[in-house]
Amino acid sequence: MCSAKELKIFLLTGQSNSLGAVKGSPASPELLKKYEPEKTLYWHENFGQREGVFPGASTSWEQVRPAMPRYNGNLCMGPEYGFAFTLEKNGWFRDADVAVVKASRDGGDNSHWQKNGQAYKALVQAVKNACAAVDKSRYSKVEFAGLLYLQGESNAGAAVPESASRFLELLVNLATDLKPYGDTSALAAQKAVIGEHANWSGKNESDPETGNVTGGLEGRDTEVQGKTSHRLMKELAASRPSLGYVPTRDLPKLTAGDQMGVHYSGQSQISIGARFAYEAARLAGKDAGAVRSGRYEVPLSSPDAWMNRKMPGKNMCVWNVASSVKPSLVSGVVKLFGIRVEDPAVDTVILQGNGASGDRLMLGPGGIRLAEEKNLQLKTNVQLAGRQSWIIPGGSTVEIKPLLPPGGLDGKVLPVRLSGQAEVQVACGEGKAEDMAHVVLERVQPASLKGSWTLSGKVELSLKDMGGQTLNLGRIIVKDGAVLNLNGAKLTAGSVVNQGGTVNP
Known part of the structure; x- marks a missing residue:
């Protein structure tokens, strides 16, 4: 006799750094091989501001990989790669299989993640499609283990002072609207990891002691009514034990592909994913150190x-x-x-x-x-x-x-x-x-x-x-x-x- 297992699904969404617009600075083949996930299930339906879901979206569950979709002629790889590898390496969820459903956007402020926004509807539809493809004979239960959220650079106007409240609203809506597809109790309990969004015009710097390249920490945040999304989201994470927070600004940005100083390199994306994994494990009560x-x-x-x-x-x-x-x-x-x-x-x-x-x-x-x-x-x-x-x-x-x-x-x-x-x-x-x-x-x-x-x-x-x-x-x-x-x-x-x-x- 065989017993069906539980499938834990992490939802990943956000804008370009969640999408993984690594452009001219992808991770090296050697690094990709070293960090290659093997067991985590993956479903992606990423989308653009105008053209809708990119070609190459999932039609069945697959392995986490940086091959799809293509973005302006370049491969995309977001936090999912380092996230899946780190969970697998540490074996934190041995009692269940783990999956990532990713629906990320190539720009836009947080209004798109409100109830009727393009990003929200795309995420819910991606979950619906992914859950319809779950092998019911293999899995006795589907649980949404939490939300991984990396968004905020493009917030402007009301999206800035309302960034924290809109994020909590997103969790409430997901906990309600995803109930037909699985257990949403973790989302209802506000189990989520907030990624620190990048700042504009950040510049890499080399450490004179080691030669290692860092993101330099400096850059520009949009301020509205004396508030920034960065500060509000960090304060929100600190105020609730159910929320994790992942710093990113120390990590190197692109060296080729654009000059905006806001997009992370492929190697940095692996680090961001690993940080998401450690915080997700900690929130799940695992001994993550x-x-x-x-x-x-x-x-x-x-x-x-x-x-x-x-x-x-x-x-x-x-x-x-x-x-x-x-x-x-x-x-x-x-x-x-x-x-x-x-x-x-x-x-x-x-x-x-x-x-x-x-x-x-x-x-x-x-x-x-x-x-x-x-x-x-x-x-x-x-x-x-x-x-x-x-x-x-x-x-x-x-x-x-x-x-x-x-x-x-x-x-x-x-x-x-x-x-x-x-x-x-x-x-x-x-x-x-x-x-x-x-x-x-x-x-x-x-x-x-x-x-x-x-x-x-x-x-x-x-x-x-x-x-x-x-x-x-x-x-x-x-x-x-x-x-x-x-x-x-x-x-x-x-x-x-x-x-x-x-x-x-």
């Missing part, structure tokens, strides 16, 4: 530094495709339960101090976990706590190192302190089989680190530029296959225990 937001200009001690606008607490802190590519600022004392780095678009994630001697990152028992070919730099004082595991793939590196000028005091290099009470297990995770996993401690000041390090497998711990100081790093156990490189540094007597590894003086 605390995801680093795109607000890279605020320190990690600010709630705005995190996707859910709350301090991490006991949640694992995640830097992945959803996160900002700029260095994250440690100002004062910042407590993180643990750090996970899994961003395919960025090789090295940096957490750096603000240049004050009191800046300190407290890393808890969540430890550190890196994806293959990813690196982590902690350029600040670090305090370790609890029993923690560091999983570092072969070829990847965790570095604790000084903040170089001009960040140091008086233009000088500010050495870092490594302190705390912890038992750290360092192991080599999946990666290049022939390469070691590296931990590098560079210019670390003498400090009291109580506890132990256990190096297992192909792990190499190296001390660098210690200046002949005697360091108290706690007990270091070097197991078979592991390497400890002292490079002339002096450790407290009896602190190194060699259990079949290699210790280089």
Whole structure:
């Protein structure tokens, strides 16, 4: 006997960035392959301001892909791609199959999503068509799990001060009008994720530290009666626990195709989709961790530094495709339960101090976990706590190192302190089989680190530029296959225990 499953449908709508007008800046074939969704069902009926539904709309359920529709001769790819991949990768909805119904428009203000607007009617019709094609023998129930909404750049006139109220009206109307096609209780409960709409004339900028390209955050918002859609929608999301919010303005815009500074690139669309997925999972009560937001200009001690606008607490802190590519600022004392780095678009994630001697990152028992070919730099004082595991793939590196000028005091290099009470297990995770996993401690000041390090497998711990100081790093156990490189540094007597590894003086 086989039992029918539930089908959870997420609705995706909005204007050109929801449509995915990537024009001359699509995601690379390599990136598309890396992020390709495999299981999520997809139905799209995208439409234009005048010509109606674009050619190539779905006639049956298909795989999420960036091939249709064609927009001004270019492929479109919106948030659905990164959204579907991220849900699949994390397995947050194993108890059901997941689908995306997308009906997005190539422009226009939010009046089109009112009850009799073109966009509203097109979305409802797309849902009707999609649900008519659902295999009833396979699915016992259809549930509309929530709304993904990315719209607002073109709001003008009354559409600006009424943007929040019109969005709530949209949820009410969908919860009523979609009842014939499935369970709308999530929509009635205002389960939705609001995407931060882009601002006009935004300009990309390159980070001098990493070379990563960001959206720069600056641009123009339309203001009416002293209000902007951007501020009203952000305040709305903050006022209701049922609503999620996805920052976007840190992400790069098109480099070819138009000069408006408002459309995101294909790679950025993958990031936007991943952010939607993390917020949708959080609203569904899944353990999505605390995801680093795109607000890279605020320190990690600010709630705005995190996707859910709350301090991490006991949640694992995640830097992945959803996160900002700029260095994250440690100002004062910042407590993180643990750090996970899994961003395919960025090789090295940096957490750096603000240049004050009191800046300190407290890393808890969540430890550190890196994806293959990813690196982590902690350029600040670090305090370790609890029993923690560091999983570092072969070829990847965790570095604790000084903040170089001009960040140091008086233009000088500010050495870092490594302190705390912890038992750290360092192991080599999946990666290049022939390469070691590296931990590098560079210019670390003498400090009291109580506890132990256990190096297992192909792990190499190296001390660098210690200046002949005697360091108290706690007990270091070097197991078979592991390497400890002292490079002339002096450790407290009896602190190194060699259990079949290699210790280089």
